Amino acid sequence: xxxxxxxxxxxxxxxxxxxxxxxxxxxxxxxxxxxxxxxxxxxxxxxxxxxxxxxxxxxxxxxxxxxxxxxxxxxxxxxxxxxxxxxxxxxxxxxxxxxxxxxxxxxxxxxxxxxxxxxxxxxxxxxxxxxxxxxxxxxxxxxxxxxxxxxxxxxxxxxxxxxxxxxxxxxxxxxxxxxxxxxxxxxxxxxxxxxxxxxxxxxxxxxxxxxxxxxxxxxxxxxxxxxxxxxxxxxxxxxxxxxxxxxxxxxxxxxxxxxxxxxxxxxxxxxxxxxxxxxxxxxxxxxxxxxxxxxxxxxxxxxxxxxxxxxxxxxxx
Amino acid sequence: xxxxxxxxxxxxxxxxxxxxxxxxxxxxxxxxxxxxxxxxxxxxxxxxxxxxxxxxxxxxxxxxxxxxxxxxxxxxxxxxxxxxxxxxxxxxxxxxxxxxxxxxxxxxxxxxxxxxxxxxxxxxxxxxxxxxxxxxxxxxxxxxxxxxxxxxxxxxxxxxxxxxxxxxxxxxxxxxxxxxxxxxxxxxxxxxxxxxxxxxxxxxxxxxxxxxxxxxxxxxxxxxxxxxxxxxxxxxxxxxxxxxxxxxxxxxxxxxxxxxxxxxxxxxxxxxxxxxxxxxxxxxxxxxxxxxxxxxxxxxxxxxxxxxxxxxxxxx
Amino acid sequence: xxxxxxxxxxxxxxxxxxxxxxxxxxxxxxxxxxxxxxxxxxxxxxxxxxxxxxxxxxxxxxxxxxxxxxxxxxxxxxxxxxxxxxxxxxxxxxxxxxxxxxxxxxxxxxxxxxxxxxxxxxxxxxxxxxxxxxxxxxxxxxxxxxxxxxxxxxxxxxxxxxxxxxxxxxxxxxxxxxxxxxxxxxxxxxxxxxxxxxxxxxxxxxxxxxxxxxxxxxxxxxxxxxxxxxxxxxxxxxxxxxxxxxxxxxxx
Numbered sequence: 001x002x003x004x005x006x007x008x009x010x011x012x013x014x015x016x017x018x019x020x021x022x023x024x025x026x027x028x029x030x031x032x033x034x035x036x037x038x039x040x041x042x043x044x045x046x047x048x049x050x051x052x053x054x055x056x057x058x059x060x061x062x063x064x065x066x067x068x069x070x071x072x073x074x075x076x077x078x079x080x081x082x083x084x085x086x087x088x089x090x091x092x093x094x095x096x097x098x099x100x101x102x103x104x105x106x107x108x109x110x111x112x113x114x115x116x117x118x119x120x121x122x123x124x125x126x127x128x129x130x131x132x133x134x135x136x137x138x139x140x141x142x143x144x145x146x147x148x149x150x151x152x153x154x155x156x157x158x159x160x161x162x163x164x165x166x167x168x169x170x171x172x173x174x175x176x177x178x179x180x181x182x183x184x185x186x187x188x189x190x191x192x193x194x195x196x197x198x199x200x201x202x203x204x205x206x207x208x209x210x211x212x213x214x215x216x217x218x219x220x221x222x223x224x225x226x227x228x229x230x231x232x233x234x235x236x237x238x239x240x241x242x243x244x245x246x247x248x249x250x251x252x253x254x255x256x257x258x259x260x261x262x263x264x265x266x267x268x269x270x271x272x273x274x275x276x277x278x279x280x281x282x283x284x285x286x287x288x289x290x291x292x293x294x295x296x297x298x299x300x301x302x303x304x305x306x307x308x309x310x311x312x313x314x315x316x317x
Numbered sequence: 318x319x320x321x322x323x324x325x326x327x328x329x330x331x332x333x334x335x336x337x338x339x340x341x342x343x344x345x346x347x348x349x350x351x352x353x354x355x356x357x358x359x360x361x362x363x364x365x366x367x368x369x370x371x372x373x374x375x376x377x378x379x380x381x382x383x384x385x386x387x388x389x390x391x392x393x394x395x396x397x398x399x400x401x402x403x404x405x406x407x408x409x410x411x412x413x414x415x416x417x418x419x420x421x422x423x424x425x426x427x428x429x430x431x432x433x434x435x436x437x438x439x440x441x442x443x444x445x446x447x448x449x450x451x452x453x454x455x456x457x458x459x460x461x462x463x464x465x466x467x468x469x470x471x472x473x474x475x476x477x478x479x480x481x482x483x484x485x486x487x488x489x490x491x492x493x494x495x496x497x498x499x500x501x502x503x504x505x506x507x508x509x510x511x512x513x514x515x516x517x518x519x520x521x522x523x524x525x526x527x528x529x530x531x532x533x534x535x536x537x538x539x540x541x542x543x544x545x546x547x548x549x550x551x552x553x554x555x556x557x558x559x560x561x562x563x564x565x566x567x568x569x570x571x572x573x574x575x576x577x578x579x580x581x582x583x584x585x586x587x588x589x590x591x592x593x594x595x596x597x598x599x600x601x602x603x604x605x606x607x608x609x610x611x612x613x614x615x616x617x618x619x620x621x622x623x624x625x626x627x628x629x630x631x632x633x
Numbered sequence: 634x635x636x637x638x639x640x641x642x643x644x645x646x647x648x649x650x651x652x653x654x655x656x657x658x659x660x661x662x663x664x665x666x667x668x669x670x671x672x673x674x675x676x677x678x679x680x681x682x683x684x685x686x687x688x689x690x691x692x693x694x695x696x697x698x699x700x701x702x703x704x705x706x707x708x709x710x711x712x713x714x715x716x717x718x719x720x721x722x723x724x725x726x727x728x729x730x731x732x733x734x735x736x737x738x739x740x741x742x743x744x745x746x747x748x749x750x751x752x753x754x755x756x757x758x759x760x761x762x763x764x765x766x767x768x769x770x771x772x773x774x775x776x777x778x779x780x781x782x783x784x785x786x787x788x789x790x791x792x793x794x795x796x797x798x799x800x801x802x803x804x805x806x807x808x809x810x811x812x813x814x815x816x817x818x819x820x821x822x823x824x825x826x827x828x829x830x831x832x833x834x835x836x837x838x839x840x841x842x843x844x845x846x847x848x849x850x851x852x853x854x855x856x857x858x859x860x861x862x863x864x865x866x867x868x869x870x871x872x873x874x875x876x877x878x879x880x881x882x883x884x885x
Contacts, residue, residue, distance in 0.1 A: 074451070119627075122627065123626045123627060126626065126627065127626075133447035133451055134381070134447050136451060137384060137388070137447060137450060137454070138626070140388065140454055141384070141385075142623070144619070145560075145619035145620070145622060146619075148559070148560060148612075148616055148618070148619040149619060149620070151615065151616075152612050152613075152615070155484070155608060155609070156607060156608055160476075160480050161468065161469075161476050161480070164465055164468045164469060165469050168465045168466065168469055242462065291466070292466060292469070294462060294465060294466070295465070295466040298461070298463075299459060299462060299463075302455050302456070302459035309448060309452055310452075376720075380719070380720045382720065514734075514739030517731075518731060520719065520721040521731060522719050522720075523683075524683050524712070525717075525719075525731070527681075527683055527703075528683075528712045528713070528785075529707050529731060529732075529734045529735055529785070530704040530706060530707025530708070530734070530735040531703060532703045576721040576722065576723055
């Protein structure tokens, strides 16, 4: 499929999604909106659609970058502790930096996500058994450790239910004025596209990268920081969206092979489309109520991930 | 120090800890205090022993020391059930109030799930063992997604009931449940103990185990089922406590320094019990109940484990 | 005798071992040779029940393999694969003791201890028998695993690239040990080896595989011939006789 067609499909989906919601607003109203409708359109529908596109593309690309860096198709922000680290950072910023400016609090979450991802990479270097299926299990255990630390503090300050709410990805609360943080993801995404070939080279290993004149450490570190940035921005503004970074890049690879720079735009578009479809689905199935994106992606994603795992298992690897 | 002496030391430690736990700060109504705390001691012995035992067996089967049997999503399933009950029937429904009903339902659900799980995956082609665990984890995430969804919608007052279930609690354990779980536990460990020498061989890895004449596939399937039933029993009895086994199993390896399961398994049970007793004493007298035992254990277990992963790897 | 009939193993549609029929002569040393990916190790794994078969059958002394109980089979046939990573920390002696497991199920008698002593001595590891495996060099570790197989005392001994990680002296030492097992104790040894000259100097029979099929089999003296080797490896060989052994020269 040409990228052009995929983009067209995405555009149509995005347009349709603008007219789904509790307050009545149909396509025919587009050029004769009442004041109230205009308000909803600009302050709720448009921001929601945009945040879906950005978050979907962001998480999918973050997964792709992680997979390239670790040379493991099962690693992603969900299976490397990045999401859990970001969540721990959020908790710390809420508990200890309540009065600090927003930028400081965001910075804290990002710093935790960066640190968490680095620790994961550090553990990877230490683990002798390089079994490709073992690596994500290590990441999951690491994520659970971070989770247990988060719980320890959340319990003491009676924030368990609040933590649960942040944990769950949800676009329903996205309104203009509160989601703009997510836009920071866009320059990072463009940067990873520009940087893609270097990431591929570094993923091949230190000696391989050296041989091509690529500074191994710098590329690995830059790649990890990008991933952590994207992930923490999404977790902060939307919540956790499981599996996205895992399944979208893998599906794209099945159809298109493994060249990272060529795949990156597809991965971004496919990630956005996937979340958009899940969101439309979640908003219509029990209309007028809606199912949060964390649940829809969690359920659909589990199914696809299982399929990918079993498909792989059958090839005897 | 020989392995036997080490086990004796662990045993004496257990007796001391039990005495300390029963008596420290127990003024006034002795009969009441002893009865209440005695019940907790029984719960500690059961869960500490069962979880550590199961974790050691599990780690031997999987050939590494950083995985826990909880990874296949049993905790998540337990939480899903508890949340579902509160969500649909409320915190005062009969399954929430009647502990034995809850215990029964949880055990059946978890054991049933794992049977189905292993049955599907051991049928036909033999899948990679780690793949199996990863698939289990996917189920776990699937359950958690549903759980989170319901938890967010639950009324904050009702949520308190769910929250209580999120953390293992030893206070609310009922005497008759202890008998049931205890009987199951003794039966299962006795069965498991018969395989202690085969476990030594399993630890060498699959190809050596097959070479030395073990019916690998069958043995592993049986042991995995044993492990999940033990974990299910413990979880249904007190609630989820993910990092306990990881912590205690690894402490056991470090302390015992043997590969023989006839020593590792009993020592592990004692370490498990001692860890819970120590933890509870700390919760009561250092944190004065500001936190719960399972939160502390998961915290300490998690940090210890992180240290295990990060330290210079000499032998593993 | 081990007899493998029309064995098949497929991975994702492609047959790695494709309808292979081969017999292993009793009391001899048989070596499998062939280029990378020829299916030698896969075949060995299927014969030793480490790997399930997609077709065909294996019989041992006339009985189909699946009719022999696992415990019994472990007393008659042993297999050592090339990679032996393990999660437990064992001493050399602990490891070798496991060779007695099929007989004792873990309870060692004095007789077993004697057999273990002999096995350790056979591979010259007596001095370091209480060292842990992770403290040994690659060659020492390999010999420790071979000692375990010796302690297992089976009629059939299957080894997948046993000379991996070994220097010349230790390779020769291991091959001599295996040769004496055949000559003195009447065991049947089956090997997968990459070094054609070790195969030529030590084995009685050679089975050459290529693309999952048996390309050629026969007495070592007959198989080691420039024309045959060219067919197997697609390269030119010179074969020279040195001290009554055929040596292949293929370096230029």
